[in-house]
Amino acid sequence: MKRRSVLLLCLSLFFPAASDAKEEILAVLSSDMGPYQEAYKGFQEVFGQPVEVKQLAAGPLQFRGQPRLVITFGGKAAMQKYPNGSILIYCMAPGTFVGLSDHPGISVSVSMMPKPSDMLRKLRDIQPGLKRLGVLWLSPSFEVYAQELRRAALPDGIEILAEKLEKREGLPTRLRSLQGRVDALWLPPDPLLLADSANVVVMAQFSWANHIPLYSAVPGLAEQGAVASLSSSYREIGHAAGHAALSAMAGQPLPAEVYPETSEATINTETAAKTGITIPKNVLDNVQKVQP
Numbered sequence: 432m433k434r435r436s437v438l439l440l441c442l443s444l445f446f447p448a449a450s451d452a453k454e455e456i457l458a459v460l461s462s463d464m465g466p467y468q469e470a471y472k473g474f475q476e477v478f479g480q481p482v483e484v485k486q487l488a489a490g491p492l493q494f495r496g497q498p499r500l501v502i503t504f505g506g507k508a509a510m511q512k513y514p515n516g517s518i519l520i521y522c523m524a525p526g527t528f529v530g531l532s533d534h535p536g537i538s539v540s541v542s543m544m545p546k547p548s549d550m551l552r553k554l555r556d557i558q559p560g561l562k563r564l565g566v567l568w569l570s571p572s573f574e575v576y577a578q579e580l581r582r583a584a585l586p587d588g589i590e591i592l593a594e595k596l597e598k599r600e601g602l603p604t605r606l607r608s609l610q611g612r613v614d615a616l617w618l619p620p621d622p623l624l625l626a627d628s629a630n631v632v633v634m635a636q637f638s639w640a641n642h643i644p645l646y647s648a649v650p651g652l653a654e655q656g657a658v659a660s661l662s663s664s665y666r667e668i669g670h671a672a673g674h675a676a677l678s679a680m681a682g683q684p685l686p687a688e689v690y691p692e693t694s695e696a697t698i699n700t701e702t703a704a705k706t707g708i709t710i711p712k713n714v715l716d717n718v719q720k721v722q723p
Contacts, residue, residue, distance in 0.1 A: 455498060455499045455500070456480065456481070456482045456483065456498065456499065456500045456502075456676075456680075457482070457483045457484075457485065457494075457498040457500070457501045457502070457517075458471060458474070458482045458483065458484045458485070458501075458502045458503070458504070459484075459485050459486075459487065459492065459501065459502070459503045459504070459508040459511065460484070460485070460486045460487070460503075460504045460505060460508060461486075461487055461503075461504060461505025461506065461507040461508040461523075462486065462487065462488050462505065462507075463486060463488065464505075466523060466665045467504040467505050467523055467665075469664075469665040469666055469669070470504050470522060470523050470665045470666065470668050470669035470672070471484075471504055471669060472666065472669060473664075473665065473666035473667060473668065473669020473670045473672075473673065474502060474504075474522075474669040474670070474672045474673045474676070475669075475673070476666075476669070476670065476673065477669075477670050477672075477673025477674055477676075477677065478673040478676050478677060479673075482502075483498075487507060487508055487511070492511055492512075494513075494514060497514040497516055497517060498513070498514065498517045499517065499518065499680075500517065500518050500520070500676060500679055500680065501513050501517045501518070501519050501520070502520045502521075502522070502672055502676055503519070503520070503521040503522070503524070504522060504523045505523050505524060506523075506524040506525070506526070506527040506622075508521070508524075509521035509524040509527050509529055510527065510529070510533060512534075513534060513536075514536075515534070515535045515536045516536055517536060518536065518537045518538075518539070518679045518685075519534050519536065519537065519538040519539070520538075520539045520541065520672055520675050520676055520679065521538065521539070521540055521541065522540075522541035522543075522668050522669070522671070522672045523541075523543065523665070523668060524540070525543050525570075525619075525620040525621065525622055526570035526572055526573070526620075526621055526622040526623060527540075527572060528540070528571065528572035537679075537685065538687075539675055539679075539685045539686070539687065539688070539689060540687065540688045540689070541668055541671045541672045541675060541688075541689055541690075541691075542576070542671075542688055542689065542690045542691070543620050543648065543662070543663065543668060543691075544576060544619060544620065544648040544662070544663075544690070545648065545661055545662070545663060545690060545691065545694035546690040546691075547576065547579045547580045547582075547583040547584075548583040549690075549694060550580075550648070550661055550694070551564075551580070551583055551584055551587060551589060552587075553661055553694070553696055554615065554617070554646060554661070555587065555589075556711070556714050557646075557658070557659055557696070557698065557708075557710055557711075557714055558614070558615060558644060558658075558708055558710075559711065560614065561589060561614050561615055562588065562589060562590065562614055563589070563590045563592060563612065563613045563614045563615075564580075564584070564589060564590070564591055564592070564613060564614065564615050564616070564617055565592045565593075565594070565609045565612070565613035565615070565616045565617070565643075566580060566591060566592065566593040566594070566616075566617050566619070567594055567595075567596060567602070567605060567606075567616070567618065567624070568593075568595055568596065568618075568619050568621045568624060569595070569596045569598075569599060569621050569623040569624040570621045570622065570623045570624070571595075573595075573619050573621060574595065575687075575688070576619065577591070577593035577595075578593075580593065581593065592609065592612060592613055594609075596624065599623070599624060599626070599627050599630060602624075602630050602633055602634070603633055603637075606633070606634065606637045609643075610641055610643075613643060614643070614644075615643060615644045615645070615646060616634065616637075616638060616643055616644070616645045616646065617645075617646045617647065617648075618634060618645065618646070618647040618648070618649065618652070618657070619647075619648055619649075620647075620648050620649045620662075625649065631652065631655055631656065632656070634656075635655065635656025635657065635702075636656075638656065638657075638658075638702075638705075638706055639656070639702070639705045639706060642706050642707040643706065644658040644659075644702075644703070644706045644708055645657045645658060645702075645706075646658060646659050646660075646661060647659075647660050647661070647662075648660070648661055648662050649662065650662045650697075653697040653698060653699040653702070653721050654697075654699065654721050656699075656702060657699065657702065658698065658699060658702050658703045658706060658708070659696055659697060659698045659699070659703075659718075660696070660697045661694055661695075661696050662694060662695060663691035663693065663694045663695065664691075664695060667691040667692065667693055667694075668691050670691065670692065671689050671690065671691045671692065674689070675689050695718075695719065696718040696719070697718065697719045697720070697721060698710065698714075698715065698718050698719070698720050698721065699720075699721040700715070700720055700721070701721075
């Protein structure tokens with residue numbers, strides 16, 4: 432019996448149990464909401480390997496050993512405590528930043544926004560005369576994106592007036608300070624700023640009254656008064672997470688933030704007319720439009 436126990440111990444060291452191997456790659460969803468499920472499907476389309484899936488709604492997370500790679504969907508899932516040695520890739524978490532104090536290891540954010548250079552190019556297609564773009568946000572995590580926007584705008588001669596709000600209530604005053612200084616406004620998918628739906632109304636009404644087009648990376652905002660929404664589908668965000676996961680498994684270096692490869696534009700032609708811009712016909716022929 433003693434010899435058998437020693438043999439089993441040796442086998443367990445050299446041949447880990449199937450349950451431990453299964454959890455080498457772990458996916459965690461904040462809930463079973465449709466957007467998270469859609470992004471996870473996109474992830475699997477690219478990654479294509481067996482993954483242990485957990486939902487926070489099922490109870491506290493428990494780990495068997497240390498996953499080599501953790502992919503999360505949703506801000507709540509991103510902010511859970513994971514083993515320090517695990518590589519964390521988090522997506523579908525706007526306004527969330529995982530720092531070293533949150534996860535002492537490698538962490539990669541999959542942005543819900545288009546790559547800054549791509550977004551600016553599409554804005555220029557919609558509004559060729561764009562020279563000065565105002566950017567407002569509240570969540571600290573958008574500071575990095577604002578800096579990347581500034582760098583991406585330099586070659587095209589676009590000036591980025593990026594201003595962080597101290598509180599939601601300060602939006603009207605900050606908007607008035609931008610009057611006459613910008614040709615357009617851009618709103619990120621900032622959960623702190625958008626927690627008050629009245630802020631969207633305030634920005635839309637300011638846009639119409641002052642003929643300053645409002646753009647956003649928030650899906651559906653074109654239906655609520657923006658000239659255009661420039662955003663990536665949940666499936667495409669999942670694809671980006673899948674590519675990052677493959678790179679991680681191959682031992683390749685990873686950036687702190689990755690972007691979806693493609694984005695979609697939805698244009699509200701009625702709002703465009705309200706703000707006084709004429710969108711080139713070749714652009715309108717190739718985008719989704721909100722029917723007036």
